[in-house]
Amino acid sequence: MIKISERLGRVEYAIRDIILHAREYEKTGKKIIYLNIGDPVAFDFKTPLHIKNALIDALIHDNDYYTDSEGWSELRQSIVEKECGKKGLDLTPSDVLVTNGVSEGLDMVMGSIIEENDEILLPGPYYPPYSSYAKFYGATINEFKIFNDGTPDIDDIQKKITGKSRAICLINPSNPTGEAFDLKSLQSMVDIASEHNLYLICDEIYDEIVFDGAFYGIGKVAKDAPVILLNGFSKTYSMTGLRCGYLCMNNRSRQLDSLRQNIFKLARVRIASNFPVQIAANAALNGPQDHISEMVQKLQKRRDLVFKRLNELDGVYCKKPKGAFYVFPEIDLQNKWKSDLEFVIDMLNSTGVLTVHGSGFGTSGSNHFRIVYLPHENLLEEAMDKIDLFLKNKILA
Ligand SMILES: Cc1ncc(COP(=O)(O)O)c(C=O)c1O
Structure with a gap:
């Protein structure tokens, strides 16, 4: 062997x-x-029919070549309209990277920010790929407590931040608990991340699947904090097998500039994400909801x-x-x-x-x-x- x-x-x-x-x-x-x-x-x-039709149309019209590594420009624009327009995060299309699912985006982010022996703060309990990718790139996990009412234990987070901490991750609404954070909690996380120079990685793949009241996304409170938003099409648009997601880097954050200048290198190495599926994803964002x-x-x-x-x-x-x-x-x-x-x-x-x-x-x-x-x-x-x-x-x- x-x-x-x-x-x-x-x-x-x-x-x-x-x-x-x-x-x-x-x-x-x-x-x-x-x-x-x-x-x-x-x-x-x-998967809604108009999304499937857009995919079929893309193939029939030979739109199945390599597209830009960062993602198809029309889709990046539509993503800005959703995440910036509706949800309030400050973005231009150059802050958006389209990926083959949120999973690939998470892999790229972890791969871009972690050095051996760094530490990543995850809410307990968390969606497993967060710890797997972090560990794969050499980090250890620090789990912070979520109270019974769904709010994060801020003291516990503060205690667990060390000189080796690199990022805090939030999965909102949560897999596996279905909890959603309130605005005050999100605001506290933003403040902590800015103060300690930590990336705040927010996964909002379930942003539209919420009951009993409004969903609050990180965009509403991000201001100039180092927020990296992950989102995708698998759940809301029932496109799991098609593999399309994206990551957005808060345009107002200067702490993110180095990542913004360099993460696209990783995107170029893997050439591009699936072009016909990006066309379908664009139809998803712009079509009937x-x-x-x-x-x-x-x-x-x-x-x-x-x-x-x-x-x-x-x-x-x-x-x-x-x-x-x-x-x-x-x-x-x-x-x-x-x-x-x-x-x-x-x-x-x-x-x-x-x-x-x-x-x-x-x-x-x-x-x-x-x-x-x-x-x-x-x-x-x-x-x-x-x-x-x-x-x-x-x-x-
Ligand atoms: C919180 C969370 N993020 C990401 C994913 C995977 O997303 P994708 O299909 O876009 O890779 C899942 C799938 O269960 C999830 O629960």
Whole structure:
């Protein structure tokens, strides 16, 4: 065997890693209810027709050549209209880099800012690629506390900032908890980042998928802070498999100038992101938006169903998510399971319901599991019946 890099060993992705257990289960010929991956297209949220047509048209008109590394100019302009016009972040098209999904944008940002032994502050719990990319590039993770009411513990953040800290990340609304930050919390994070010369990396991929009140984006409070906004088309426009996202660097921030001058080099190395898909993404931003409110209405019903059913279970405690399409219940493991991973695997093997263990989302995710509530109510009811029976049997056993 030829040696692989040590850094590759630091990478993990619980959401997909758990699939290995599901494959074993499937070999027994039994059906799995997949509540592990947040892919709307796998359920009844299909890519809107006008977006698909724009993609087909792009191909028919031979718009499938390499485009500019930074992204197609028309799409960059439309992104500015969304993020600057509607959401308030100060941007010109030159502050925008179009990527093959938010995931690639995150990889590029982490790769551009991290040196060996740096530290990255992540909210506990967090979306796993944030720690994987950070560790891959040599950083360690400092998880900061989020209070029960969804606000960040500012004292904890202040305590965890050291001379090696490089960035604070916010996922708003959150994967895995569905929490959304209020304006005051966002303002505090902006102040801390500016004061300590830290990048503030804000992932707003669920900005349109919010219930019970308004969403506040970082743009509203960013002023001249070193804010890097990540966003994309996978969720709001059901374009998961098409792979399109972007990163925006606050135009007013002088602290970002070095990154702004250099990150495009990385974009050139990988040539460009998919041109026909960028044309489709531009159609997404400029076309009808009615599918979004339909999606949110459907999801709200599904959230309410799962939330109610979970809180009826003994030993399970669940907060009501404000956005995205995940719930993150806490489970009393008693002496029945040694860890949340063991719990999730046991539940899979006993019921066929596949969820994700909470510790895959950081240390503060321990004793939790994540459920994706994208499926239709009938399937969710079936899954909840199975979970209910499983817990009753285990607790009585
Ligand atoms: C918070 C968050 N960011 C990014 C992504 C991935 O986005 P993309 O499909 O654009 O790579 C996800 C997918 O689940 C996510 O939850």
